[in-house]
Amino acid sequence: MAACAAAVLAAAQPVLRTDNIDEVLAAMTLEEKAALLVGGGKEFPGRAKGLPAGSTRAFERYGIPLTNLADGPAGVRVNHPCTGFPIGTLLASSWDTSLVEEVASAMGEEARAYDVGLLLAPGLNIHRNPLCGRNFEYFSEDPLLSGKMASAYVKGVQSHGVGATVKHFAVNNQESLRTTLDVRIGERALREIYLKGFEIAVREASPWAVMASYNQLNGDYTQQKKELLTGILRDEWGFDGLVMTDWGFKAGTVKAVQAGNDLMEPGYDGEIRNILTAVKYGKLDVADIDRNARRVLEYIVKTPAFLGQPGSGAPDLEGHAKLSIRAAADGIILLKNDGILPLRAGAKIAVLDLSEKGFVAGGTGSGSIGKGGVTSLETALKKAGLEIAEQADVAVVSIGRQAGEAKDRVIPDDFCLTEKERSLLEQACATYRKVVVVLNICGVVETASWKDLPAAILLPWAPGRDGAFAVADVLSGKVNPSGKLPMTFPVDYWDDPSSANFPSDSASVKPFVDYEEGIYVGYRYYSTVGKAVSYPFGYGLSYTSFDYSKPKVKLRSGVIEARITVKNTGSVAGREVVQIYVSAPSGGLEKPARELKAFAKTRLLAPGEKETLVMRLTPYDLASYNEATSAWESPAGDYQCLFGASSEDIRASAVARLKKPQSWPVKRRCAPVIDLKEIRL
Numbered sequence: 001m002a003a004c005a006a007a008v009l010a011a012a013q014p015v016l017r018t019d020n021i022d023e024v025l026a027a028m029t030l031e032e033k034a035a036l037l038v039g040g041g042k043e044f045p046g047r048a049k050g051l052p053a054g055s056t057r058a059f060e061r062y063g064i065p066l067t068n069l070a071d072g073p074a075g076v077r078v079n080h081p082c083t084g085f086p087i088g089t090l091l092a093s094s095w096d097t098s099l100v101e102e103v104a105s106a107m108g109e110e111a112r113a114y115d116v117g118l119l120l121a122p123g124l125n126i127h128r129n130p131l132c133g134r135n136f137e138y139f140s141e142d143p144l145l146s147g148k149m150a151s152a153y154v155k156g157v158q159s160h161g162v163g164a165t166v167k168h169f170a171v172n173n174q175e176s177l178r179t180t181l182d183v184r185i186g187e188r189a190l191r192e193i194y195l196k197g198f199e200i201a202v203r204e205a206s207p208w209a210v211m212a213s214y215n216q217l218n219g220d221y222t223q224q225k226k227e228l229l230t231g232i233l234r235d236e237w238g239f240d241g242l243v244m245t246d247w248g249f250k251a252g253t254v255k256a257v258q259a260g261n262d263l264m265e266p267g268y269d270g271e272i273r274n275i276l277t278a279v280k281y282g283k284l285d286v287a288d289i290d291r292n293a294r295r296v297l298e299y300i301v302k303t304p305a306f307l308g309q310p311g312s313g314a315p316d317l318e319g320h321a322k323l324s325i326r327a328a329a330d331g332i333i334l335l336k337n338d339g340i341l342p343l344r345a346g347a348k349i350a351v352l353d354l355s356e357k358g359f360v361a362g363g364t365g366s367g368s369i370g371k372g373g374v375t376s377l378e379t380a381l382k383k384a385g386l387e388i389a390e391q392a393d394v395a396v397v398s399i400g401r402q403a404g405e406a407k408d409r410v411i412p413d414d415f416c417l418t419e420k421e422r423s424l425l426e427q428a429c430a431t432y433r434k435v436v437v438v439l440n441i442c443g444v445v446e447t448a449s450w451k452d453l454p455a456a457i458l459l460p461w462a463p464g465r466d467g468a469f470a471v472a473d474v475l476s477g478k479v480n481p482s483g484k485l486p487m488t489f490p491v492d493y494w495d496d497p498s499s500a501n502f503p504s505d506s507a508s509v510k511p512f513v514d515y516e517e518g519i520y521v522g523y524r525y526y527s528t529v530g531k532a533v534s535y536p537f538g539y540g541l542s543y544t545s546f547d548y549s550k551p552k553v554k555l556r557s558g559v560i561e562a563r564i565t566v567k568n569t570g571s572v573a574g575r576e577v578v579q580i581y582v583s584a585p586s587g588g589l590e591k592p593a594r595e596l597k598a599f600a601k602t603r604l605l606a607p608g609e610k611e612t613l614v615m616r617l618t619p620y621d622l623a624s625y626n627e628a629t630s631a632w633e634s635p636a637g638d639y640q641c642l643f644g645a646s647s648e649d650i651r652a653s654a655v656a657r658l659k660k661p662q663s664w665p666v667k668r669r670c671a672p673v674i675d676l677k678e679i680r681l
C-alpha cells in the first residue's frame, strides 16, 4: 500500500533529468511554471551587494536547482576574487580569435569555479558613434569583427560547461534614454550592420543565451518583439537557447512572454502575477508559458548546478593574471612612433598622469571588473627595468578616460582633451626630449589636434587590473605591438555620419533616434566618401615591417579561399593582422567602397620569416540585404579582394568571380514604421 502511494507520488512529482523535461512540465502547476519564467530577484539567497547579477529559481521538489547569472564581459563579476581582464574593445584590437577564445575560456573556468551557470557576456553592440558610454564593453564598428570576436568568446566560455549570453539584442548603441529610446532604422542597415554580428555568433558558436536590449526597435521594445526574438533569431538563424530580458525596466511581461522572451531578469514577484492574471483573463496562452518554461529547463539541465558538479571555488587566478597581461599586450595599438619606441633598457623616464585618474583598468557599471587592486603604470615600468626619475629624457604621459553604463560620453573634456590636459601635454613636450602618450581610455578620443606633439602614441585602452604590465612590456620592447584599431578615429567628432543623430549633449537627447547614416557606419562611410580620418579602421604600427606577396583567391566548391604571404622584413620578431576588404561589382545594390570580409593574424614571425595566411568566406558572406526583394543578394561579377594592413593601406589584391548571382530570401521583418530618410552617397 505504502509502496503504491509512493509510486503515485513519484509519478505526480517527477524529478528533473535531462530526458524528462516534458514530464516535469506536465507535473508543474501553472504558478510554478510562471515562477520559472521569472528570475530569483531579491529572494536570491546568498546574493551579496548585487553580485552575481541574477538567478533562476529553485524548485526543490522537482530537483530544479537555482542557477546563478553573473556579469562580464571583462571577467566574471561575483563576490569572490576574479581576474580583471581587458575590456572587449581591447580584445577586439588583437584581431586574434584564438587569443580571445583562450581569455574567455579562463573566464569560463572562473564562472565554473564559482557556480555561475550563465555569464552575461559578450556584449557585441556596434560602435555606431564614438560617444556611446558602453562602447568599451563592445568590440567594434564592424559587424564581421564583432561577430568573430563574439563567436570566439562564446566558444571559450562554453568550453567549461557554462553558458555565454550574447547581448544586448539589438541596436543598443547609446546609453541616453536607453530604457525608452526608439531606434528607427532601415531593414538593410539593421540586418547588415547591427544584427550581423549576432547572426555570426549564433550560427557559429551556439550561445546558450541571448539578452534582449532595453530600447525599442522601430516602435516596439526589443524585449517584446516577436519578429526579432523568434522570427529572426530562432526561425531564421536557428537559435535554440534561452532569451532573457535586460535587468528591470520592463515594458510589460505578457508581450515579452508571447514574443519568446523566456526569462524575466532579475525577476520581480509582480511579473509572476502579471503572467497568472493574463492567463486568467484569456490574454496569455498557456502554450506560450510552456514553451518558454521548456527553454528555461533546457538551459538548467546543462548547468553544473543541475549536473551535481559544484565549483571548486579555486580557479587558477595566477595563471589567468598572466594570460590577461599577454592578452592585453596582444591588443595594444601603436598609433605613432618617431623612432623612440621601444625604450632602451635602463632608460630614465618620467611618468605623468595628465588626467589624474590613476591607471584605468576597466569601465564602470555592470561591465566593470570586480574588486581588487590595480597595478599602477609606475610599478609596471619599474618592474620592466626602466628607471623612473624626474630628470629624464623621455616622459611617459598618460591620458585617462573612464566610461560606463547608463551615460554617454560628451565632447568637451571627454572626447576632447581638457584645457589642463592639453597645456600639461604641451609643457611635457617642451620639457622632455621625447614624449610617449599612453591613451588609457574606454572610448575614442580626439587626436588630430595634438598628435603631432609627442614622439609616440600608444593605445592600450583599459587593459585590465594588471594591464599596466602589458603597457610596460610594449614600451620596453619585450612585446612588439600587433594590435589594430577596431574602429575609426575621426579628425573631428562631427565628421562621423551618426553624429547628426546622436545625443552629444543633454540638449540633443530625444526619445527616438533615426539611423539616417544607414549602412554607412565608421570606415564604410569614410572610405566611400574619401574623408580624411585621424587613424583609420584596421590601423596599427609595429616595431618591424611586413611585406605582402602572392595574393590569390580561388572559388572552390562554393567557398572562396584567399591566400596571402606575409614576410617580416624588419629586424625584430612580430605579428601582422591582414584584413580582406571586398569591393563588390557594380550592378547590384549601392555598396560601401569596401567592406571587411575576412581577417587573420600571423604567428610571431622572426625577422625574414614568412607565413601564408589562408582565409575563407562564402558567397553568403558577400551578400547585401535588398529591402525591395526581402532577400540577401550577391550579384554575379568580379569581387575585388583587397589585402590591407588597414582599411586605408591596401597592399595587394586579387579577384573572386561569381559566375551566377545568388540570393537567400527571408521574411520581411522589423521594418521602420516611419519614412526614414537615409543618406545616399
Ligand code: BGC
Pocket: 053, 071, 120, 167, 246, 247, 366, 405
Ligand atoms: C546591463 C546588462 C547587465 C545587467 C545585469 C544591465 O543594466 O545592461 O548588460 O548584464 O544589468 O547586471
